[in-house]
Amino acid sequence: METLSKPTAVIDLASLRHGCAQCSLRQLCLPAGIGATDLQQLDEIVKRRRPVERGELLFRAGDRLGAVYVARNGAFKTVSTSEEGDTQVVGFHIAGELIGLDALGEGVHRCDAVALTSANVCEVPFEQLTAVAAQVPGLQQQLMRVIGHSMSRDQDHLQMLVRRQANERIALFLVGLCERLRNIGESATQFRLPMSREDIAHFLGLALETVSRGFSRLQDDGVIAVVGRKVEILDAAELQRLAQGGELPCPVKRGATG
Amino acid sequence: METLSKPTAVIDLASLRHGCAQCSLRQLCLPAGIGATDLQQLDEIVKRRRPVERGELLFRAGDRLGAVYVARNGAFKTVSTSEEGDTQVVGFHIAGELIGLDALGEGVHRCDAVALTSANVCEVPFEQLTAVAAQVPGLQQQLMRVIGHSMSRDQDHLQMLVRRQANERIALFLVGLCERLRNIGESATQFRLPMSREDIAHFLGLALETVSRGFSRLQDDGVIAVVGRKVEILDAAELQRLAQGGELPCPVKRGATG
DNA sequence: CGTAACATTGAGTTCTCTCAAAGGGCGTGG
DNA sequence: CCACGCCCTTTGAGAGAACTCAATGTTACG
Numbered sequence: 001m002e003t004l005s006k007p008t009a010v011i012d013l014a015s016l017r018h019g020c021a022q023c024s025l026r027q028l029c030l031p032a033g034i035g036a037t038d039l040q041q042l043d044e045i046v047k048r049r050r051p052v053e054r055g056e057l058l059f060r061a062g063d064r065l066g067a068v069y070v071a072r073n074g075a076f077k078t079v080s081t082s083e084e085g086d087t088q089v090v091g092f093h094i095a096g097e098l099i100g101l102d103a104l105g106e107g108v109h110r111c112d113a114v115a116l117t118s119a120n121v122c123e124v125p126f127e128q129l130t131a132v133a134a135q136v137p138g139l140q141q142q143l144m145r146v147i148g149h150s151m152s153r154d155q156d157h158l159q160m161l162v163r164r165q166a167n168e169r170i171a172l173f174l175v176g177l178c179e180r181l182r183n184i185g186e187s188a189t190q191f192r193l194p195m196s197r198e199d200i201a202h203f204l205g206l207a208l209e210t211v212s213r214g215f216s217r218l219q220d221d222g223v224i225a226v227v228g229r230k231v232e233i234l235d236a237a238e239l240q241r242l243a244q245g246g247e248l249p250c251p252v253k254r255g256a257t258g
Numbered sequence: 259m260e261t262l263s264k265p266t267a268v269i270d271l272a273s274l275r276h277g278c279a280q281c282s283l284r285q286l287c288l289p290a291g292i293g294a295t296d297l298q299q300l301d302e303i304v305k306r307r308r309p310v311e312r313g314e315l316l317f318r319a320g321d322r323l324g325a326v327y328v329a330r331n332g333a334f335k336t337v338s339t340s341e342e343g344d345t346q347v348v349g350f351h352i353a354g355e356l357i358g359l360d361a362l363g364e365g366v367h368r369c370d371a372v373a374l375t376s377a378n379v380c381e382v383p384f385e386q387l388t389a390v391a392a393q394v395p396g397l398q399q400q401l402m403r404v405i406g407h408s409m410s411r412d413q414d415h416l417q418m419l420v421r422r423q424a425n426e427r428i429a430l431f432l433v434g435l436c437e438r439l440r441n442i443g444e445s446a447t448q449f450r451l452p453m454s455r456e457d458i459a460h461f462l463g464l465a466l467e468t469v470s471r472g473f474s475r476l477q478d479d480g481v482i483a484v485v486g487r488k489v490e491i492l493d494a495a496e497l498q499r500l501a502q503g504g505e506l507p508c509p510v511k512r513g514a515t516g
Numbered sequence: 517c518g519t520a521a522c523a524t525t526g527a528g529t530t531c532t533c534t535c536a537a538a539g540g541g542c543g544t545g546g
Numbered sequence: 547c548c549a550c551g552c553c554c555t556t557t558g559a560g561a562g563a564a565c566t567c568a569a570t571g572t573t574a575c576g
Binding site for chain 1 (some may be wrong): 563564565566571573574
């Protein structure tokens, strides 16, 4: 096929022309519940398809809030480093999720946003976003909802960390990730983790060895299959049960007396 | 003085007539940075001086978001109870602090708001607040800022819980509380805790006994003086140091060889 | 195919939790 | 004003979970 480059160009052109209205993520993103005419106002301020390389930073702690970002694909982490130097992963962000609301308070970012994979983002200048939101009640409402969801996610994160044991946190982490993958239409039973064990550890407030042991334990119990970052969920119901504090009474000897 | 009741009545009347413009908390609250004319619009929707008794709930988890509240005095806690029944104190709220933003996501509260002492609150119907905010850019901005601060506080809370040992969390808790007391012009060196050891434990993700031991240890080390809920800060610098991970190398025998 | 980063596994230690009981503060009622 | 009782708080002892340090195994990428 000599014309291979032609269709590709057409697709690119199409996707460039396509705005929020055609985006597969629109139900999860700012446009949700906004009429066609209003949507155009939003469309005009969104800078689409900025490519980001693995390891690249969207912003760092201390930067002024210029824009918020929506991951179109790929994955990000937001990381906060305390004065004493220990790092806390504040959140992971996959397609359709907003990044940058941490600066809402003082107008200055409190954490770094790092690409875990190569990725593409939409960039939404924040000043313009609030300006448009003031004129479009639907957007105003959706913006509040998105902010609220972000707060809810933080709350869930907190609940996941406090007074839960390591295996419980890890199960919760996996359950949460699966649900989000399902939301964006990706496989929730077989996937590749975009983040390292260390990232997970810093997210869950555990030592990385503890995370590794947790994965191994889940594998030994037949709940998941793990090879490095490749994960397969074998028993979602059991995983769910473990996430809610359920425990295997004792380590069952697999293949022994039964 | 026979006329004792008269001045009291005058004061009450005055404080009833006084709106946000005269409120001692206005710099911490929604009116911050809003002009006099715009302020009146906000003033008109705020229901002032609703008294609340100790133990009373402003709202419970599951309630629709009707209004947000600002504590005028007294103290509140917000508590989230998981399906498994264990409770997490999401936050403590003293004068000038907003309560109720937890419902921003789905429009339904995620936690109970309980008065820890008798208190007074301003009630701000949320629909009307956003409506006014859409017309008053200053208020819009301030609302965002307040929401952002709320998120920042949650972040700080998370940082306080993760990978920090018990004594560090307790020191951080005290440092944070002192700062907030200072903000509202109350003594930050001598005060009465509005919450029980159990509340603190549920806030810090510790067992209540561990909290009690932590207070005792701080007292033994001469950093604070504690009698029940009465606390006096004796060595603020040392408290600050402990909050940042500093440790007394070994338990010094006080009064011994020196 | 080699290398460097990442992940797993093991052993010993420390911190916090749990269970249990005794010691005050505070409000109520006499 | 004092005494009583309840609840909150403090303190002790033992157990368990996760951390740290250390070494080995594996994956992914050039």
